[in-house]
Amino acid sequence: MYPLAQKHQSGAFSGTSSDTDSLRARLLALPRLHKRILQVTADTVLIWFSLWLAFYLRLDDLAAADPLNSHAWLFLLAPLLSVPLLARMGLYRAVLRHMGLPAVGAVIKGVILSAALLALAVWLHGPADTPIPRSVIFIHAVLSLILIGGLRLTMRQYFQTAGVHVRRRSAANAHNATRVAIYGAGTAGSQLLAALQGDRNRRVVAFLDDNPDLHERTVGGLPVHDPEDINRLIETLDIEEVLLAMPTTARSRRRAIIDRLAVLPVAVRTVPGIRDLASGKVRVNEIREIDLGDLLGRDPVQPDQELLERCIRGQTVMVTGAGGSIGAELCRQILACAPHTLVLFEQCEYNLYNIQSDLEERVRNDGLSVRIVPILNSVRDEHRLFDVMSAWNVDTVYHAAAYKHVPMVECNVAEGILNNVFGTLHCAQAALRAGVPNFVLISTDKAVRPTNTMGCTKRLAELILQALAFEERPVPYGVSDADSLPARTRFTMVRFGNVLGSSGSVVPRFRRQIQAGGPVTVTHPEITRYFMTIPEAALLVIQAGSMGAGGDVFVLDMGEPVRISALAEKMILLSGLSVCSPANPDGDIAIEYVGLRPGEKLYEELLIGANVSQTAHPRIMRASERRLAWEDLKTVLADLECAIADDNYPRIRSIFLEVVDGYRPECEVVDWIHLHHATGYAGETH
Incomplete structure (x- = not known):
């Protein structure tokens, strides 16, 4: 038993404390009408007492202050004036244990107004033989403010402090309650404490705060400690969980705090960010896992x-792959920029339904006048793409539709090419034919010196847009006459790495594995990846897409690469668990290394060459890279199409080797159909 728990069980919650708790419970259980009658009665008594005391202090004579003498009428009139005015000001509608500044204001206004009316009554009808000194009314007003307001502040403190004691005692008896420290003793911390009062699963035992002025003080009846004492507090208070209540703190500072807490035997969770709290989407008591964006430690740059x-407000915008992780966030950010129409182009019915429902709810809640148009189709259907772009006069296309899962595409080469390469080709050609002014391709760092099919397909998609952008008058592949095409489309590409929390990313998979008790599977001890949050990536994509002159390849500043094994270890530690390793064989969760998957590389890059220049945005760079002429690329695409039709996967690989700079395949062809045709092997899934 810990010393604090012993103290709570022995003296602090025995005898008189139980009587106090019983009285508090009875008061709280009273009907609202009875509570108001008690308040009115108490206020009447306090008004009489303050008036009597005002006479006594002014005249220094008990006989003169006697309400039964010639001033009895004043003692009757005072509460008849004050109580209705206090009620009119809303004082009796306020809940005492949650009383705030509005209730204090009601007391001040009610007392001042009633004192003014009382002074007027004395001036008009006061007895001439026993005049009432004017200062009596002033003293009475001051005393009434102190007594009536003080009573409510005292009762609020009584209920709140008693509530803290009740929570402590009940938690001391509830062995399964998690003992919690709140990091941040500001407004969010105190609100979180209040929100957790009725939580039987968590018991708040202390606050932590970096502000030395708050150390050794109390918030809500709990002490505020220096975070440097966290190791001692974990031992003495048996803390099992730390809740971060710092929604306005910079990410760099949050990362430093999280790094300090990650090595301790406590779970670390957080409350929502200030934007979510301010928008009303969530409440402060909605405790979450640590935002992995905090682990990156990068504060987002304020968007321009x-x-x-530039390419959105008042215009018609189309997003392909609108139901995917990046596509959906692009749609949300685009909606915030007030387009006229937002066209959602998605081949997965369920994803399309989800993003449409989400966006339409936002339109209703925010009173927007944006038209949402959901189109269920594939980017491999150029005729439908052209019909959609023409029918709605699309101004900007954000092309996010792509197969992105490296091992999946490696085993399904033809589908990856048809979707990523020819899907991009069809989108670009439809945009040319429909006269779409702006076209933005969402690319990936895996397009740089790829070791896999997915990276090759994304680099070919970039080459298609570069070729179309720099050709004097491009004749689209499969189109014989370009003379009738509208004005040139401005093609732009934006390349970045992994996004935290996207479908297929390691973060949600690690979370599931930790919740299941492990092991956490990592492909290789040294594998690293660039990471960015989905909202930051979407905002930068939109801004980069507005900057290009045509054919630009923009690269987002992804910060420093993250070692995946270190990320897995940190996620385990932040869950309050330990890593099972040779140095710690009794740990909770093991990390297992399962080997690189087909097409996977240890390190990702963002640039093919060193020719890069800065832009006006600090997180966006412009890359200058080798490109192919459109006529040459059309020949490559024709060869690639024939190879797919013939299931000639070695030929597909040879085309990649000829066209894609730096392509270095690190495994044999593992496409399922190729393996079946070559060996009769039907394949197994694991």
Whole structure:
């Protein structure tokens, strides 16, 4: 038993404490009408007492202050004036244990107004033989403010402090309650404490705060400690979980705090960010796992509003792959920039339904006048793409539709090419034919010196847009006459790495594995990846898409690469568990290394060459890379199409080797159909 728990069980919650708790419970259980009658009665008594005391202090004579003498009428009139005015000000509607500044204001206004009316009554009808000194009314007003307001502040503190004691005692008896420290003793911390009062699963025992002025003080009846004492507090208070209540703190500072807490035997969770709290989407008591964006430690750069809105505000915008992780976030950010129409192009019915429902709810809640158009189709259907772009006069296309899962595409080569390469080709050609002014391709760092099919397909997609952008008058592949095409489309590519929390990313998989008790599977001890949060990536994509002159390849600043094994270890530690390893064989969760999957590389890159220049945005760079002429690329695409039709996968690989700079395949062809045709092997899935 810990010393604090012994103290709570022995003296602090025995005898008088139980009587106090019983009285508090009875008061709280009273009907609202009875509570108001008690308040009115108490206020009447306090008004009489303050008036009597005002006479006594002014005249220094008990006989003169006697309400039964010639001033009895004043003692009757005072509460008849004050109580209705206090009620009119809303004082009796306020809940005492949650009383705030509005209730204090009601007391001040009610007392001042009633004192003014009382002074007027004395001036008009006061007895001439026993005049009432004017200062009596002033003293009475001051005393009434102190007594009536003080009573409510005292009762609020009584209920809140008693509530803290009740929570402590009940938690001391509830062996399964998690003992919690709140990091951050500001407004969010105190609100979180209040929100957790009725939580039987968590018991808040202390606050931590970096502000030395708060150390050794109390918030809500709990002490505020220096975070440097966290190791001692974990031992003495048996803390099992730390809740971060710092929604306005910079990410760099949050990362430093999380790094300090990650090595301790406690789970670390957080409350929502200030934007979510301010928008009303969530409440402070909605405790979450640590935002992995905090682990990156990068504070997002304030977006350039002019760049954000240049290709969106008042225009028709189309997003392909609108139901995917990046596509859906692009749609949300685009909606915030007030387009006229937002066209959602998606081949997965369920994903399309989800993003449409989400966006339409936002339109209703925010009172927007944006038209949402959901189109269920594939980017491999150029005729439908052209019909959609023409029918709605699309101004900007954000092409996010792609197969992105490296091992999946490696085993399904033809589908990856048809979707990523020819899907991009069809989108670009439809945009040319429909006269779409702006076309933005969402690319990936895996397009740089790829070791896999997915990376090759994304680099070919970039080459298609570069070729179309720099050709004097491009004749689209499969189109014989370009003379009737509208004005040139401005093609732009934006390349970045992994996004935290996207479908297929390691973060949700690690979370599931930790919740299941492990092991956490990592492909290789040294594998690293660049990471960015989905909202930051979407905002930068929109801004980069507005900057290009045509044919630009923009690269987002992804910060420092993250070692995946270190990320897995940190996620285990932040869950309050330990890593099972040779140095710690009794740990909770093991990390198992399962080997690189087909097409996977240890390190990702963002640039093919060193020719890169800065832009006006600090997180966006412009890359200058080798490109192919459109006529040459059309020949490559024709060869690639024939190879797919013939299931000639070695030929497909040879085309990649000829065209894609730096392509270094690190495994044999593992496409399922190729393996079946070559060996009769039907394949097994594991």
